[in-house]
Each structure stands twice: as structure tokens, then as C-alpha cells.
Amino acid sequence: MRRAKISVIGAGNVGATCAHWAASKELGDVVLLDIPDKEGVAQGKALDLFCCAPMERFDANVHGTADYADTANSDVVIVTAGLPRKPGMSRDDLIGTNVKIVRSVAEQVATHSPDAIMILVSNPLDAMVYTAWKASGFPTNQIVGQAGCLDVARYRAFLAMKLGCSVEDISALLLGGHGDDMVPLPRYTSVHGIPIQQLLPEAEITECVERAKVGGGEIVKLMGTSAYYAPASGSVQMAEAIIKDKKRILPCAAYCDSEYGVGGYFVGVPCILGSGGVEKVIEIDLDATERPLMDESISHVKDLVATVKEMFPDLA
Numbered sequence: 001m002r003r004a005k006i007s008v009i010g011a012g013n014v015g016a017t018c019a020h021w022a023a024s025k026e027l028g029d030v031v032l033l034d035i036p037d038k039e040g041v042a043q044g045k046a047l048d049l050f051c052c053a054p055m056e057r058f059d060a061n062v063h064g065t066a067d068y069a070d071t072a073n074s075d076v077v078i079v080t081a082g083l084p085r086k087p088g089m090s091r092d093d094l095i096g097t098n099v100k101i102v103r104s105v106a107e108q109v110a111t112h113s114p115d116a117i118m119i120l121v122s123n124p125l126d127a128m129v130y131t132a133w134k135a136s137g138f139p140t141n142q143i144v145g146q147a148g149c150l151d152v153a154r155y156r157a158f159l160a161m162k163l164g165c166s167v168e169d170i171s172a173l174l175l176g177g178h179g180d181d182m183v184p185l186p187r188y189t190s191v192h193g194i195p196i197q198q199l200l201p202e203a204e205i206t207e208c209v210e211r212a213k214v215g216g217g218e219i220v221k222l223m224g225t226s227a228y229y230a231p232a233s234g235s236v237q238m239a240e241a242i243i244k245d246k247k248r249i250l251p252c253a254a255y256c257d258s259e260y261g262v263g264g265y266f267v268g269v270p271c272i273l274g275s276g277g278v279e280k281v282i283e284i285d286l287d288a289t290e291r292p293l294m295d296e297s298i299s300h301v302k303d304l305v306a307t308v309k310e311m312f313p314d315l316a
């Protein structure tokens with residue numbers, strides 16, 4: 001049986017950490033690509049990581065490069081290329097630079113790995129997913145954005161910290177855009193099946209939701225650059241679901257048309273992820289409090305996409 005192949009575009013903090021998790025989980029062979037100026041960095045990190053294999057006992061080749069030919073026929077491509085946030089910046093401030101980068105990356109991916117599922121991580125995520133879709137010409141099931149896995153993991157981590165219980169037992173769901181735009185869903189949050197409302201007062205649940213919303217910003221303030229362990233972990237969780245055809249239900253930025261009344265945009269929704277990429281968008285009932293928040297989130301995604309179209313008419 002052929003080993004799966006995962007290419008990670010961008011060998012910076014998020015990209016290198018994706019390569020680390022993917023190799024250590026033996027998801028397949030890993031190619032880490034960066035721009036020609038940083039080829040040495042990609043090669044050095046790949047070599048350093050491969051030298052862990054005898055100790056961590058994983059069988060996965062890790063190759064660093066600046067040549068897209070080395071990424072040919074990847075099963076999954078994780079796109080982390082682009083600028084990260086600095087203190088005081090919003091994700092949206094990155095739009096101009098990162099659209100240009102992600103557009104060129106997506107074109108190369110489409111040429112060299114036409115059947116790959118592309119997982120976008122670069123920010124502002126909701127605009128990058130649209131850009132990659134347009135630039136690659138891929139069908140919508142092959143394009144998916146990582147935001148929900150991270151946001152929900154942060155929410156679960158903060159709830160576990162409050163409850164003093166294992167994160168493993170917390171099951172939760174969030175919808176909508178990345179970060180500030182997320183739609184909290186305490187109604188769909190439980191701790192080993194026990195509704196969260198029975199374990200925590202509403203104010204404390206809200207505190208966890210609000211902290212998850214700005215969780216990325218909290219880390220930017222502390223470190224001076226954006227987070228990478230958890231964003232990479234979320235991306236590799238998605239890659240694993242695809243490569244192993246696990247049919248996992250994960251919150252992802254996926255194309256929705258009639259779903260949630262979105263009308264043809266990528267927004268954060270629960271999806272079934274398997275070898276076909278986004279195999280199904282799952283629609284859940286939203287109540288009178290949740291629906292307006294979802295609408296607001298969708299409207300922000302639409303504004304971001306409109307900005308992309310205005311700045312880059314060829315992507316319209």
C-alpha cells in the first residue's frame with residue numbers, strides 16, 4: 001500500500017509544527033516547503049525532525065524543499081504560508097499580503113497535486129479559503145479551512161480548567177468565523193454527556209466562550225507572534241480524518257450554499273471529513289439567540305470576501 005503524502009506549505013512556526021505532529025503520528029511522508037530564500041530553513045527543520053524518528057519511533061520521511069515538484073501528488077496539502085499577526089494587529093490586517101501569497105500557493109498546489117484536499121490555515125482564514133478555492137479551481141469538497149478545530153479546542157481547554165476535569169470528557173461545538181466572530185453554542189456543550197449548564201453557571205460558560213474568542217490575541221500579546229502549537233494540532237487533526245477516511249465530525253470552514261442559508265461562502269460549520277475532503281455539511285438547529293449571531297458571522301465572511309474581490313478583481 002502506498003504511504004500517504006502530506007505537504008505543508010510554509011516552514012514557519014505553524015508549518016513546522018504541523019510537520020512535527022503529522023510525522024510523529026505517522027500520517028504519511030511529509031514535505032515541508034518554503035520560498036527559495038528560506039529553502040535552507042525548510043530543509044534544516046525537515047532534517048532535524050527526521051532525526052527524531054529513531055527516538056520517537058515514527059516511520060515517515062520528512063523532506064524540506066522550495067520546489068513544488070517535490071509536493072507532487074500529495075493527498076493533503078496544509079497551507080500555512082503567510083504573515084502571522086503582531087501585537088495590535090487583527091487577523092483582517094493581514095489580508096492584502098496573505099491573499100497574494102495564498103493565491104500563488106493554491107495555483108501551484110492545483111498544478112502539482114490536483115486531487116489533494118487543501119487545508120487552509122493562513123489568516124484571515126475566511127478570506128484565504130475563498131482565495132484558495134478561486135485560485136485553484138478545485139471543487140468545493142477539496143477546500144477546507146482550519147479554524148473551528150482550534151477555536152473549539154481552546155473553548156474545551158478553558159472549560160476543563162474551570163471544571164478541574166479532563167479535557168477529554170468535554171464535547172463542544174462552535175460555528176461561524178474564526179475567533180471574535182465565532183458563534184458560541186453552550187446548548188451543544190457537554191461533559192461526558194452532562195449538559196454544561198448543569199455544571200457551571202452561565203457567567204462562567206460565557207467567560208470561557210469569550211476567552212476562546214480572543215484566545216489567539218491573548219497568545220499574540222504574550223509571545224509577540226501568533227500561536228502555533230494548537231493551530232497546527234487542529235490542522236493535523238483534520239489531515240488525519242482525511243487520510244484515514246475517519247468520517248470525523250469536525251468544525252471546519254466549508255462551502256455552504258443552501259446550508260444555513262449562507263448562499264455560496266465558506267463558513268465555520270460542522271462537517272464530515274473523510275477521504276473525499278468535506279463529505280457533508282451537517283446542519284443543526286439554531287435558536288433565536290444563536291441564529292442572529294450566525295447571521296452576523298456570515299455577514300463578516302461576506303465583507304471579507306468582498307474586500308478580496310475589490311483588491312484582486314481577478315479573484316471575483
Ligand code: APR
Nearest residue numbers: 010011012013014015034035080081082083084121122123
Ligand atoms: N510560499 C511558501 N511559503 C511562504 C510564502 C510562499 N509564497 N510566503 C511566505 N511563506 C512562508 C514564510 O517564509 C514563513 O516561513 O510562510 C512562513 C510563515 O511562517 P511564520 O512567519 O512563522 O508564521 P506562522 O506563525 O507559521 O503563521 C503562518 O498561519 O495561523 C496562521 O495567522 C497565521 O497567517 C499566519 C500563518
